[in-house]
Amino acid sequence: xxxxxxxxxxxxxxxxxxxxxxxxxxxxxxxxxxxxxxxxxxxxxxxxxxxxxxxxxxxxxxxxxxxxxxxxxxxxxxxxxxxxxxxxxxxxxxxxxxxxxxxxxxxxxxxxxxxxxxxxxxxxxxxxxxxxxxxxxxxxxxxxxxxxxxxxxxxxxxxxxxxxxxxxxxxxxxxxxxxxxxxxxxxxxxxxxxxxxxxxxxxxxxxxxxxxxxxxxxxxxxxxxxxxxxxxxxxxxxxxxxxxxxxxxxxxxxxxxxxxxxxxxxxxxxxxxxxxxxxxxxxxxxxxxxxxxxxxxxxxxxxxxxxxxxxxxx
Amino acid sequence: xxxxxxxxxxxxxxxxxxxxxxxxxxxxxxxxxxxxxxxxxxxxxxxxxxxxxxxxxxxxxxxxxxxxxxxxxxxxxxxxxxxxxxxxxxxxxxxxxxxxxxxxxxxxxxxxxxxxxxxxxxxxxxxxxxxxxxxxxxxxxxxxxxxxxxxxxxxxxxxxxxxxxxxxxxxxxxxxxxxxxxxxxxxxxxxxxxxxxxxxxxxxxxxxxxxxxxxxxxxxxxxxxxxxxxxxxxxxxxxxxxxxxxxxxxxxxxxxxxxxxxxxxxxxxxxxxxxxxxxxxxxxxxxxxxxxxxxxxxxxxxxxxxxxxxxxxx
Numbered sequence: 001x002x003x004x005x006x007x008x009x010x011x012x013x014x015x016x017x018x019x020x021x022x023x024x025x026x027x028x029x030x031x032x033x034x035x036x037x038x039x040x041x042x043x044x045x046x047x048x049x050x051x052x053x054x055x056x057x058x059x060x061x062x063x064x065x066x067x068x069x070x071x072x073x074x075x076x077x078x079x080x081x082x083x084x085x086x087x088x089x090x091x092x093x094x095x096x097x098x099x100x101x102x103x104x105x106x107x108x109x110x111x112x113x114x115x116x117x118x119x120x121x122x123x124x125x126x127x128x129x130x131x132x133x134x135x136x137x138x139x140x141x142x143x144x145x146x147x148x149x150x151x152x153x154x155x156x157x158x159x160x161x162x163x164x165x166x167x168x169x170x171x172x173x174x175x176x177x178x179x180x181x182x183x184x185x186x187x188x189x190x191x192x193x194x195x196x197x198x199x200x201x202x203x204x205x206x207x208x209x210x211x212x213x214x215x216x217x218x219x220x221x222x223x224x225x226x227x228x229x230x231x232x233x234x235x236x237x238x239x240x241x242x243x244x245x246x247x248x249x250x251x252x253x254x255x256x257x258x259x260x261x262x263x264x265x266x267x268x269x270x271x272x273x274x275x276x277x278x279x280x281x282x283x284x285x286x287x288x289x290x291x292x293x294x295x296x297x298x299x300x301x302x303x304x305x306x307x308x309x310x311x312x313x314x
Numbered sequence: 315x316x317x318x319x320x321x322x323x324x325x326x327x328x329x330x331x332x333x334x335x336x337x338x339x340x341x342x343x344x345x346x347x348x349x350x351x352x353x354x355x356x357x358x359x360x361x362x363x364x365x366x367x368x369x370x371x372x373x374x375x376x377x378x379x380x381x382x383x384x385x386x387x388x389x390x391x392x393x394x395x396x397x398x399x400x401x402x403x404x405x406x407x408x409x410x411x412x413x414x415x416x417x418x419x420x421x422x423x424x425x426x427x428x429x430x431x432x433x434x435x436x437x438x439x440x441x442x443x444x445x446x447x448x449x450x451x452x453x454x455x456x457x458x459x460x461x462x463x464x465x466x467x468x469x470x471x472x473x474x475x476x477x478x479x480x481x482x483x484x485x486x487x488x489x490x491x492x493x494x495x496x497x498x499x500x501x502x503x504x505x506x507x508x509x510x511x512x513x514x515x516x517x518x519x520x521x522x523x524x525x526x527x528x529x530x531x532x533x534x535x536x537x538x539x540x541x542x543x544x545x546x547x548x549x550x551x552x553x554x555x556x557x558x559x560x561x562x563x564x565x566x567x568x569x570x571x572x573x574x575x576x577x578x579x580x581x582x583x584x585x586x587x588x589x590x591x592x593x594x595x596x597x598x599x600x601x602x603x604x605x606x607x608x609x610x611x612x613x614x615x616x617x618x619x620x621x622x623x624x625x626x627x628x
């Protein structure tokens with residue numbers, strides 16, 4: 001436990017690096033907005049500078065990386081970034097080994113978050129955890145017996161694109177009524193813009209400027225009793241709850257851990273979520289849904305777990 | 315491979331016992347209608363008599379059991395039977411060890427079928443297989459890296475009760491639009507009874523006696539162009555296809571293996587199934603759906619795999 005572990009998180013809008021030698025606190029932590037203009041080289045250089053500043057000449061025993069995009073975890077290679085050019089087939093693990101002299105293990109942010117909550121957060125002492133993050137999108141990851149379940153194409157955990165209502169609105173993926181289309185912040189905001197009426201709480205909160213509406217603002221309007229906002233919040237929680245219940249029927253994980261900005265929508269969102277999940281899962285199946293504990297640090301702590309596993313297995 | 319393995323299948327309507335010393339053929343196989351009047355003692359006595367006849371004085375190296383009801387696989391104990399009294403908490407593994415002098419491993423029929431197809435059938439050479447049987451109900455099981463995924467309550471694999479259409483008809487489980495409600499034979503037959511019109515192909519095939527309608531008859535009527543029947547067959551395949559696509563998004567198994575009476579509905583059913591699954595899974599996810607190979611013998615071959623694993627680990 002006294003080994004120095006470096007954790008790196010390449011997020012969509014911000015980068016984070018942190019250093020630990022234990023299970024619950026950072027020796028140091030650095031944050032950086034995603035570099036602009038965006039390129040893989042700039043991303044890597046920015047992250048490397050943070051890492052070197054944190055290490056201050058010390059040697060990390062291992063490095064863990066959470067990457068906001070598809071990765072080939074077995075090969076510690078990034079497949080691509082949906083936001084930034086140049087990340088196609090980048091052997092990020094090898095780059096870090098070369099530049100920082102330590103073995104590096106990589107996974108995508110949803111899987112890293114799942115592993116973080118499983119190992120150090122709300123999923124501790126569970127044999128299996130299905131983790132879900134609900135913010136600009138809806139992502140998920142499954143950890144069982146200490147290992148991330150990647151699936152045959154490395155695509156497991158995509159609960160955001162489970163279809164829960166074929167009569168629902170069209171998702172960017174081409175299907176109607178995906179969990180993400182109904183539950184995520186930006187989609188709720190878009191629907192609120194289209195449905196709000198002059199003089200409503202939504203209208204007041206955005207001061208008549210629909211472009212200002214966010215998922216957070218929809219939640220605030222719902223808490224003021226705005227009917228459109230309340231309906232959207234309930235629809236979000238119902239969709240995700242059904243997705244959780246269906247996943248419980250298929251996988252029966254010991255616990256679901258749910259985090260992300262939308263989970264701050266308030267107690268009504270959580271109540272509807274729990275009720276919908278319970279109603280969807282078969283009665284014999286335990287439905288245990290816990291809020292995420294590590295919040296924004298879940299991917300970083302998952303990176304720590306990845307790094308520690310790499311040291312153990314090497 | 316030259317060890318003598320005894321496989322037992324306690325099905326809902328019939329019992330089977332078989333003996334093998336290899337991977338693809340039976341030395342002997344016995345069948346028995348489920349004993350009447352039904353009791354756990356009568357069930358066990360009937361099965362034991364078949365086993366002793368097959369063994370003819372020889373000693374099995376191990377025994378595998380597929381049981382048509384919930385079991386505690388870790389304890390080789392039946393939890394209950396939904397059809398027959400007296401099976402509550404029966405230590406079936408211990409009974410068989412006592413009476414036949416060999417270690418016995420037990421799982422439920424969906425998991426045994428999954429393990430059978432994975433080990434000896436359509437799932438060979440796959441790292442992970444999700445098996446589905448569609449007949450009077452819709453059951454499923456996941457096998458990964460040679461082991462059945464049971465889930466925290468032993469309830470994993472219940473794809474039949476994934477909700478795919480909240481606006482769909484009411485399922486016995488209390489939800490609307492479960493896969494089983496839309497895809498299984500008896501529900502299709504019930505809907506055909508309610509919807510058929512005099513003079514239609516459905517009407518002719520059942521000779522005006524609605525009680526004669528089965529899932530098979532609905533498939534036959536669909537193949538004759540009966541509109542009600544065609545719609546029900548398409549709805550069945552669409553529902554199961556969506557269930558498979560949603561499961562692919564969550565788990566991304568290497569292959570789905572689908573068996574059971576309803577899969578004999580014809581090529582249209584398979585086409586719609588494949589298309590619905592492909593449309594529901596994200597484009598990056600491989601959707602490989604193969605028909606079951608072992609058909610009625612899948613649970614027996616799964617029992618063989620259970621028995622062989624028990625010998626290896628003991």
